[in-house]
Amino acid sequence: MSLRALRKEFGAVTAVDGIDLDIADGEFFSMLGPSGSGKTTVLRMIAGFEQPTGGQVLLGEQDVTELPPFRRDVNTVFQDYALFPHMSVVQNVEYGLRVKKVPSGERRPRAEAALETVRLATYGGRRPHELSGGQRQRVALARALVNRPRVLLLDEPLGALDLKLRRQMQIELKALQRDVGITFVFVTHDQEEALTMSDRIAVFNDGRIEQVASPVELYERPASPFVAGFVGTSNLLTGATARRAVGDDGPVSVRPEKIQLHHRTDLGAGGHQGGGADGECVLEGVVTEVVYLGAATHSVVDVGDGVHLTVQQQNEESSIDHLFARRGERVVLTWRREHVVRLDGAGRSTGDGSGHNEEE
Amino acid sequence: MSNVLHRRPGLRLGLLLTPPMLWLGVAYLGALGALFITSLWGQNAFTGEVERTWTLDNFRTLLDVDVYRVITLRTLAIALTVTVVDAVVAIPIALFMAKVASSRLKGILLVAVLTPLWASYLVKAYAWRGMLSENGLVSWLARPFGLDTPGYGVVATTLTLAYLWMPYMILPIFASLERLPDSLLEASADLGARSVETLRRVVLPVMFPGLVAGSIFTFSLTLGDYITVRIVGGASQMLGNVVYDNVGAANNLPFAAAMATVPVVIILVYLALVRRTGALENL
Ligand SMILES: Nc1ncnc2c1ncn2[C@@H]1O[C@H](COP(=O)(O)OP(=O)(O)OP(=O)(O)O)[C@@H](O)[C@H]1O
Ligand SMILES: [Mg+2]
Numbered sequence: 001m002s003l004r005a006l007r008k009e010f011g012a013v014t015a016v017d018g019i020d021l022d023i024a025d026g027e028f029f030s031m032l033g034p035s036g037s038g039k040t041t042v043l044r045m046i047a048g049f050e051q052p053t054g055g056q057v058l059l060g061e062q063d064v065t066e067l068p069p070f071r072r073d074v075n076t077v078f079q080d081y082a083l084f085p086h087m088s089v090v091q092n093v094e095y096g097l098r099v100k101k102v103p104s105g106e107r108r109p110r111a112e113a114a115l116e117t118v119r120l121a122t123y124g125g126r127r128p129h130e131l132s133g134g135q136r137q138r139v140a141l142a143r144a145l146v147n148r149p150r151v152l153l154l155d156e157p158l159g160a161l162d163l164k165l166r167r168q169m170q171i172e173l174k175a176l177q178r179d180v181g182i183t184f185v186f187v188t189h190d191q192e193e194a195l196t197m198s199d200r201i202a203v204f205n206d207g208r209i210e211q212v213a214s215p216v217e218l219y220e221r222p223a224s225p226f227v228a229g230f231v232g233t234s235n236l237l238t239g240a241t242a243r244r245a246v247g248d249d250g251p252v253s254v255r256p257e258k259i260q261l262h263h264r265t266d267l268g269a270g271g272h273q274g275g276g277a278d279g280e281c282v283l284e285g286v287v288t289e290v291v292y293l294g295a296a297t298h299s300v301v302d303v304g305d306g307v308h309l310t311v312q313q314q315n316e317e318s319s320i321d322h323l324f325a326r327r328g329e330r331v332v333l334t335w336r337r338e339h340v341v342r343l344d345g346a347g348r349s350t351g352d353g354s355g356h357n358e359e360e
Numbered sequence: 361m362s363n364v365l366h367r368r369p370g371l372r373l374g375l376l377l378t379p380p381m382l383w384l385g386v387a388y389l390g391a392l393g394a395l396f397i398t399s400l401w402g403q404n405a406f407t408g409e410v411e412r413t414w415t416l417d418n419f420r421t422l423l424d425v426d427v428y429r430v431i432t433l434r435t436l437a438i439a440l441t442v443t444v445v446d447a448v449v450a451i452p453i454a455l456f457m458a459k460v461a462s463s464r465l466k467g468i469l470l471v472a473v474l475t476p477l478w479a480s481y482l483v484k485a486y487a488w489r490g491m492l493s494e495n496g497l498v499s500w501l502a503r504p505f506g507l508d509t510p511g512y513g514v515v516a517t518t519l520t521l522a523y524l525w526m527p528y529m530i531l532p533i534f535a536s537l538e539r540l541p542d543s544l545l546e547a548s549a550d551l552g553a554r555s556v557e558t559l560r561r562v563v564l565p566v567m568f569p570g571l572v573a574g575s576i577f578t579f580s581l582t583l584g585d586y587i588t589v590r591i592v593g594g595a596s597q598m599l600g601n602v603v604y605d606n607v608g609a610a611n612n613l614p615f616a617a618a619m620a621t622v623p624v625v626i627i628l629v630y631l632a633l634v635r636r637t638g639a640l641e642n643l
Pocket of ligand 1: 014037041189
C-alpha cells in the first residue's frame with residue numbers, strides 16, 4: 001500500500017501536510033504521534049471515509065483515491081469498536097460476508113472460525129453490550145478479519161483498555177497478525193505500544209512524517225529532536241553544554257539509561273574536567289531531583305547553563321535510600337561517545353524507511 | 361429521619377413511589393375499570409336513567425348494528441393511514457435532521473418541528489378547513505395538475521390528523537437516530553455495504569424503536585380524536601363522535617362507555633403486536 005503526497009485540509013486547518021509512504025505486504029506498520037498530528041485523518045483517507053484534498057492512495061497497483069469505502073479491499077477496527085448493537089456477536093462478524101452476498105452455508109462457518117481465532121468461539125449468541133471491553137475489541141477484530149482484507153486499519157484499538165489487558169492484547173494482536181499475514185496499519189499515541197508491536201513506525205508531527213524506521217532504529221538513532229523527545233525520554237544537548245560534553249554545538253541527544261552517574265569522590269580529584277578518556281563524554285553537575293519509578297530511578301542533574309539531564313539507574317538494591325541521599329550532591333556524569341545521537345535535522349526521513357543516515 | 365431513610369433504601373423507594381403509584385392505580389386504571397363496568401350496565405328506555413343491572417346489550421348493539429361496525433373500521437383505517445403517512449414523511453426528515461444537517465440547521469429544523477405544537481389544535485384544524493375548502497390553497501395548488509381539493513371527508517380528516525400528529529412521529533425517530541453513532545454507518549460501509557444496504561440493515565433497525573414509539577402516539581391519538589373529523593370530515597364520523605354523542609345528546613352513558621372500550625381494546629392489541637417485535641425493550 002502506498003500514499004503519494006497525501007494532503008487534507010479542513011477549511012483553514014491543514015490536518016495532513018503531504019505524506020509519502022510505502023507499506024509492504026504483511027507488514028505491521030504503526031503510526032505514532034501526539035494528539036492532533038493527523039494520524040486518524042490519514043487512516044480515514046485510506047479507508048475512504050475522508051476525501052483527500054490532494055495526493056493519492058494506492059492499494060497494490062490500483063489507485064483507490066476516488067473509490068467509496070465499500071469498494072476498497074480494506075477494513076477498519078474502530079476506536080469505539082462500532083459494533084452493531086442490534087445484532088448478535090456472530091451476526092456482527094458475518095455482516096461483511098452477508099452484504100457481499102456470500103451464501104449462508106459458507107458465511108456461518110467462516111464467522112465462527114474468525115471468532116475462534118480471537119478466542120470467542122462460545123460468545124457468538126451474545127449481544128455486544130453483554131461483553132467486556134476486551135471482548136468487544138476482539139469481536140471488532142474478528143469482524144474485520146473475516147473479510148480477509150489486504151490491509152487492516154486499526155485506530156487506537158487498545159485505547160479504552162486497562163494497562164494489563166492492553167499488554168495482553170498487544171501480544172495477541174501481534175501474534176494474530178503474524179498468523180494471518182495481513183498488513184496492519186496501527187495508529188497509536190503510546191510510544192511503548194508502537195515499539196513493542198511494530199515492524200516499522202512512522203512518527204507523525206503536525207501533519208507530517210518526521211521519521212520512518214524500525215523500532216530499534218527509531219529509539220537508538222532518532223532523526224530529529226522531535227523524534228528523540230517523543231519516543232522514549234532523551235536528553236537534548238545544544239550550544240555551550242554540547243560543546244563541553246561532546247566538543248561541538250550539536251544538537252545531540254543521549255538516552256537516560258546510557259548515562260553513568262558517579263560520586264566525585266569515586267573518580268579521583270579533577271581528573272575528568274574538560275573531556276574525558278577516549279570515547280567518553282563527561283559533564284559535572286548537581287543532583288536536583290530523585291524520582292522513584294519502581295524498576296528504575298530517575299535522577300535529574302543540573303549541569304549548568306540551565307540544562308537538566310535525566311539519568312536512569314536500575315534499582316538493583318532493595319533500598320534506594322542511598323539514591324535519595326544524593327539530592328544536592330555534586331556528581332559526574334559519563335557516557336560512551338557511541339551513544340551520542342546527532343540530531344542535525346538533515347535526516348527528516350522519507351517514506352521508504354531508509355532516509356536516515358548514520359553519521360557519527 | 362434522613363438517617364433512617366438513608367439506611368433503609370426500600371422505605372425510601374416506597375415513600376417516593378407511593379404517590380405516583382396511587383395516581384396510576386386509582387385515577388388512571390380506576391377510571392378505565394369504571395368505564396368498563398359502566399359499559400356493562402343498562403339504561404331505562406323511558407327515563408334514560410342508568411340501571412345498574414349487568415347486561416351485554418351494549419356490546420351486542422355495537423357488533424350487530426352496521427353503522428357502528430363501519431365507523432369502527434373507518435376509524436381504524438384512518439388511524440393506520442395517518443400512522444403510515446406520518447412514518448413515510450417523518451423518516452426522511454428525521455434522517456436528514458440527525459445525520460445530514462449541520463448542527464445549526466439541525467437546531468432550526470428542530471424548532472420548526474416543535475413550533476406547531478405551541479399553536480392551538482383548533483386553530484390548526486380550522487386552518488386546514490380553510491386550505492381544503494372549495495377555492496382554498498389545496499385546490500389552487502392541485503388545479504395545474506388537473507386535480508382538485510379532496511373536499512371535506514375521510515381524506516381531509518386523514519390529511520389533517522397526519523399533519524397534527526407529525527411532530528409526535530418525527531421526534532422519537534429523530535431521538536433514536538441521534539443515538540446512532542456515525543461510526544456505525546462508517547463501519548457498515550467499511551465492511552462493504554452500499555448506502556441502501558446500510559439504511560436497511562443498520563439505520564432502520566436502530567430507528568425502529570423510535571418508529572414504534574411514534575406510531576403509538578399517532579395511532580392512539582387518531583383513534584381518540586373527534587374534533588378534527590367534525591371540522592374537516594363532512595358527514596363522516598369516527599369512534600370518538602359516537603362516544604361524544606352518546607354522552608351528550610343521546611345521554612346513553614353505558615353505550616358511550618361500551619363504544620369507548622373499542623379503541624382501548626384496539627390499542628391493547630396494537631401494543632401486544634408491537635411487544636412481540638421486541639421494540640418496547642429498546643425504547
Ligand atoms: N472533521 C474535521 N473538521 C475539522 N478539523 C478536523 C476534522 N478532523 C480532524 N481535524 C483536525 O485535523 C487535525 C488532525 O486530526 P486527527 O484526528 O487526524 O489527529 P490524531 O493524530 O488522530 O489525534 P489523536 O491522537 O488525538 O486521535 C487536528 O488538528 C484536528 O483538529
Ligand atoms: Mg486519532
